[in-house]
Amino acid sequence: MNTQRHEQRRWDRYLEAGTGRVQDESLDLVRKTKNSRHYCPNIVWGNLQTEDYARAVLRRVVDFHETHDDVEAGVARRTARAQFxxxxxxxxxxxxxxxxxxxxxxxxxxxxxxxxxxxxxxxxTGLKLGIIPARAELALYPGHSFSIFDSRLVVVETFSAGLDVTSGEEVAAYEKAFVWLERSAVYGAEARRLIEAELNAVG
Known part of the structure; x- marks a missing residue:
């Protein structure tokens, strides 16, 4: 019986070697995973980030944690996930x-x-991208971002630490949350309309 619930990685310590190391580990996890699910209520999911967007995200991480500045190495590793x-x-x-x-x-x-x-x-191919409209009636409270890897690991990132959840019961709770959140999402042409509307608003 697995009694470990989760492993916590404090960012102020974990990022001492820079963002490149963290992104290398994420890249390796993506490489090893066959089926994954990702929920991001307020930021674009990492595997779909452009270089400029990823650079902006990682710049804020480095500045906030006052850690080693290797943003470009982190950007290269993060955007490399898209190859899979x-x-x-x-x-x-x-x-x-x-x-x-x-x-x-x-x-x-x-x-x-x-x-x-x-x-x-x-x-x-292989990607099902849904958008949850801002005015959609939610089946579940929005909660925080999380990623599920092969139904065996859930990764949650907070301001202070990264959390790796491995307990079967807790993984199942996140799987249920994903299913419930999906009920409020739109796909295909409807998702495209939301993205295009925001693109037009940006100008």
């Missing part, structure tokens, strides 16, 4: 809150490029 989309029979189900399309990270040009990238991502 549609490869080797891998499947990805991603849910973004509509707010994720609006959260300004990197300025107008970065956001314009990121939104265009999301429009292209709707056509990717």
């Amino acid at each position: 989309l549609g490869q080797g029979g891998r499947t990805y189900r991603a849910l973004l809150g509509e707010q994720a399309l609006r959260t300004n990270l990197g300025g107008t040009e970065a956001m314009r490029g990121q939104l265009r990238h999301l429009l292209q991502a709707l056509e990717l």
